[in-house]
Amino acid sequence: xxxxxxxxxxxxxxxxxxxxxxxxxxxxxxxxxxxxxxxxxxxxxxxxxxxxxxxxxxxxxxxxxxxxxxxxxxxxxxxxxxxxxxxxxxxxxxxxxxxxxxxxxxxxxxxxxxxxxxxxxxxxxxxxxxxxxxxxxxxxxxxxxxxxxxxxxxxxxxxxxxxxxxxxxxxxxxxxxxxxxxxxxxxxxxxxxxxxxxxxxxxxxxxxxxxxxxxxxxxxxxxxxxxxxxxxxxxxxxxxxxxxxxxxxxxxxxxxxxxxxxxxxxxxxxxxxxxxxxxxxxxxx
Amino acid sequence: xxxxxxxxxxxxxxxxxxxxxxxxxxxxxxxxxxxxxxxxxxxxxxxxxxxxxxxxxxxxxxxxxxxxxxxxxxxxxxxxxxxxxxxxxxxxxxxxxxxxxxxxxxxxxxxxxxxxxxxxxxxxxxxxxxxxxxxxxxxxxxxxxxxxxxxxxxxxxxxxxxxxxxxxxxxxxxxxxxxxxxxxxxxxxxxxxxxxxxxxxxxxxxxxxxxxxxxxxxxxxxxxxxxxxxxxxxxxxxxxxxxxxxxxxxxxxxxxxxxxxxxxxxxxxxxxxxxxxxxxxxxxxxxxx
Numbered sequence: 193x194x195x196x197x198x199x200x201x202x203x204x205x206x207x208x209x210x211x212x213x214x215x216x217x218x219x220x221x222x223x224x225x226x227x228x229x230x231x232x233x234x235x236x237x238x239x240x241x242x243x244x245x246x247x248x249x250x251x252x253x254x255x256x257x258x259x260x261x262x263x264x265x266x267x268x269x270x271x272x273x274x275x276x277x278x279x280x281x282x283x284x285x286x287x288x289x290x291x292x293x294x295x296x297x298x299x300x301x302x303x304x305x306x307x308x309x310x311x312x313x314x315x316x317x318x319x320x321x322x323x324x325x326x327x328x329x330x331x332x333x334x335x336x337x338x339x340x341x342x343x344x345x346x347x348x349x350x351x352x353x354x355x356x357x358x359x360x361x362x363x364x365x366x367x368x369x370x371x372x373x374x375x376x377x378x379x380x381x382x383x384x385x386x387x388x389x390x391x392x393x394x395x396x397x398x399x400x401x402x403x404x405x406x407x408x409x410x411x412x413x414x415x416x417x418x419x420x421x422x423x424x425x426x427x428x429x430x431x432x433x434x435x436x437x438x439x440x441x442x443x444x445x446x447x448x449x450x451x452x453x454x455x456x457x458x459x460x461x462x463x464x465x466x467x468x469x470x471x472x473x474x475x476x477x
Numbered sequence: 478x479x480x481x482x483x484x485x486x487x488x489x490x491x492x493x494x495x496x497x498x499x500x501x502x503x504x505x506x507x508x509x510x511x512x513x514x515x516x517x518x519x520x521x522x523x524x525x526x527x528x529x530x531x532x533x534x535x536x537x538x539x540x541x542x543x544x545x546x547x548x549x550x551x552x553x554x555x556x557x558x559x560x561x562x563x564x565x566x567x568x569x570x571x572x573x574x575x576x577x578x579x580x581x582x583x584x585x586x587x588x589x590x591x592x593x594x595x596x597x598x599x600x601x602x603x604x605x606x607x608x609x610x611x612x613x614x615x616x617x618x619x620x621x622x623x624x625x626x627x628x629x630x631x632x633x634x635x636x637x638x639x640x641x642x643x644x645x646x647x648x649x650x651x652x653x654x655x656x657x658x659x660x661x662x663x664x665x666x667x668x669x670x671x672x673x674x675x676x677x678x679x680x681x682x683x684x685x686x687x688x689x690x691x692x693x694x695x696x697x698x699x700x701x702x703x704x705x706x707x708x709x710x711x712x713x714x715x716x717x718x719x720x721x722x723x724x725x726x727x728x729x730x731x732x733x734x735x736x737x738x739x740x741x742x743x744x745x746x747x748x749x750x751x752x753x754x755x756x757x758x759x760x761x762x763x764x765x766x
Contacts, residue, residue, distance in 0.1 A: 259753040267753050269574060270511070270704050274746035277698065281742050394697065398582070401575075441589040448582030455576045456562070 216256065216272035217400040219279035220249045220370040222392025224377025229296040229387045230289065238300070242378040246371045253370030257363040276394050283389035290389070297386045318379055325372060326416075332368070341365055373400075398447055406454055422450075483730050489619045491726020492626035492719075496681035497699055498706035499630060499718040500674025506713025507650045507670045509570070513577040514555050515703065516696030517584035518675045522548040522682035523691030524588055527597040545679045552675025553668050555580060561664075581700070585693040598690025618688060625680050626719075633677065634715040646670060650713055698742055705749045 227245030232238055256275050259268065283290045290296070301314070332338050340361045343351040352358045381387050403418035425446070497519060504512045525547040530540035559580060563573050637643035648656040649666050657663045685691055706725055710717025725745055732744040 256750075259750065269571065270701065271750060271753060273697075274701060274749050277701065278743055278746050281740065285740055398578070438590050441586045441594070445583060445586040445590070448579045448586065451579030451582065452559070452576050455572050455579070 214272045214366070214369065215269065215394065215397040215401060216275040216279075217369075217373050218392045218394060218396035219276045220253065220373035221377040221380070221396060221400075222279055222283065222387070222389075223249045223252065223370075224374030225381035225387045225392065226283065226290060226296070226377075227374070228378040228381040229299045232300050232381075233296065238378075238382065242375065245374045245378050249374030249377075250367045250371040253366040254363055256370075257366035272397075273394070276397050280389050280393050283392070293389060296388075299381050299385045299387070301382055301385070314383065318383075321375075321379070325375070329372075337361070337364070395444055395447065398451065402447060402450055402454065406450070479734070483734050484727060485619060487727030487730035488723055489622045489726070490730060491723035492623050493681045493684055493722075494699075494702055494706060494726050495630060495719045495722025496626050496677050498703035498710075498722050499633060499715055500677040501700065501703035502707035502710065502712055502714070502718050503633075503670055504674050505707055507646060508556075508560075508667050510560060511570070511574045511577065511704070512674070513574060513697075513700050514559075514580040514584075515674065515678065516700040517581045518548055518552045518555070519678045519682050519699060520584055520588055520691065520693060520696050521551045522675070522679045523686050524592065524597060526679075526683050526686055527599065527691070531597075531599060541679070541683055544683065545676055548675040548679050548682075549672045552671045552678075556668050556671040581696060585696060588693050594693070596690045596692030596695075597686065598688075599686050618684070622684050625684070629677060629680055630715060630719050633673070636673075637715060642666075642669065698745075701749070702745050705745055705752070708749070708752055 224242070224245035227248060228238065228241045231241035231244060236244075256271060257268075259271055284293055286292075333341075340351065343354075377392075380391075384391075399422060403422050404415055406418040406421060497515070501512055501515045504510055504515070522544050526540055526544040529535045529543045530537060535543070559576060560573060563576060637646060645656070645661050645666055646669075648659075648661060649663055653663055682691060702725055706718055706721035709724060710719070710721030725748065728744045728748065729741040733741050
């Protein structure tokens with residue numbers, strides 16, 4: 193859960209602060225996980241693998257955000273969905289590297305200081321790292337850069353007119369967010385010791401997006417609330433006597449219903465202090 | 478011969494893509510909605526067709542008519558029940574697109590729960606080569622697909638260009654508040670557009686059903702493809718959608734030949750990326766985005 197919290201916190205930089213809806217989070221999450229899986233199995237130390245994943249994700253985020261210089265809002269959203277699907281396609285089809293649908297298994301445990309961490313020790317490290325990411329995001333929101341991001345969320349043209357470099361701010365936000373997701377992805381790979389394309393598909397991106405908007409985009413604590421609600425809620429299905437295929441589908445169905453319901457009843461999220469009239473993720477076009 | 482196969486296969490797929498994309502493009506242009514739930518309408522059409530023709534054993538023509546009715550009602554209902562409340566509250570584009578995605582997911586997984594995850598298909602025996610020495614993909618299915626798509630798309634083009642309804646649609650797309658002030662029933666026009674878009678999806682769903690089948694997970698890919706086609710051909714351009722659909726279809730089938738079937742989606746989205754980076758107004762568009 194603290195792993196998901198890291199992802200949600202980093203997505204919050206883009207969606208919450210800058211008001212850009214991104215549905216490629218799963219891809220960056222997966223990118224970090226796969227990089228760790230491949231490099232660690234090749235014998236590299238886990239910190240190096242994690243850093244490599246973070247770097248690749250940041251660079252790729254920048255490339256993806258490039259159309260942001262020319263197009264706004266929904267087009268960018270389409271690009272992120274496309275990126276997400278391309279990631280899944282590559283993970284499924286580039287079998288020699290990613291193992292295809294079977295994925296990569298037996299990933300060695302996390303060993304940041306040369307000592308493999310398992311169980312409680314790993315959990316503590318995850319929580320500490322999540323706390324660091326949390327503090328980093330909080331400081332980022334308070335910084336002048338955070339102010340620029342909120343400015344372009346609320347009035348993009350106005351920010352540009354005030355001499356803010358809107359394009360560069362968007363791209364930086366994407367890079368930070370991608371890097372954060374990859375960082376968490378690396379932890380995830382160590383945690384489950386197994387990666388496959390389905391752990392990082394569009395439904396993961398949607399889940400992350402839901403976590404952020406449900407908690408209240410742009411608030412520091414919102415993503416944490418979202419993670420709590422959305423990781424506990426699907427557990428209900430485990431108590432119902434459903435066949436396994438149906439349970440998985442029912443979980444997806446729940447996300448779909450939540451997506452519509454949240455947008456309808458409380459587009460500003462649970463914790464948000466923003467007035468209800470201004471739905472989150474708003475980009476005036 | 479091989480090149481011929483790629484071209485024919487691409488053309489056929491492209492025509493089916495165009496049928497899906499034209500409605501999507503129409504709605505984007507007319508109502509400003511990125512209608513991701515268009516994929517849901519496609520699934521509804523396909524599964525209704527399957528239920529009527531296979532489960533109930535009705536004749537093909539009756540089943541097609543039934544599927545059309547259900548799809549049209551479904552499409553109009555999405556506009557009336559789902560989009561309308563959001564439009565009334567002046568929700569942002571992003572909010573509506575998110576809701577639309579939610580609808581698609583709901584329909585997808587309801588179908589998975591009811592019918593299972595494998596998808597459905599009908600073997601109508603349309604996939605037999607016409608010419609013994611021609612390209613193998615040149616069969617009855619291809620002919621029906623290309624002819625059917627052309628008739629439907631040119632029909633829609635005619636409707637938009639030559640009839641009163643088409644004229645009011647163009648007026649509504651150009652400036653909806655002005656059109657409303659002038660007394661055009663904007664809400665009804667938008668609903669009719671949704672119904673038309675849904676009707677255009679039906680032949681595509683039926684033909685896919687007779688070919689590779691209708692699978693819930695594919696719906697999103699189809700909608701994104703429609704977005705690529707709509708941007709490529711220009712929003713609201715009916716003939717542009719036909720051209721765009723065929724371009725995407727041939728590009729995908731070329732990709733399948735060069736690399737592997739798994740990679741076909743890659744070319745579509747690369748196209749989307751390049752297009753948005755270099756020419757977001759589309760190949761034929763002139764307006765700034």
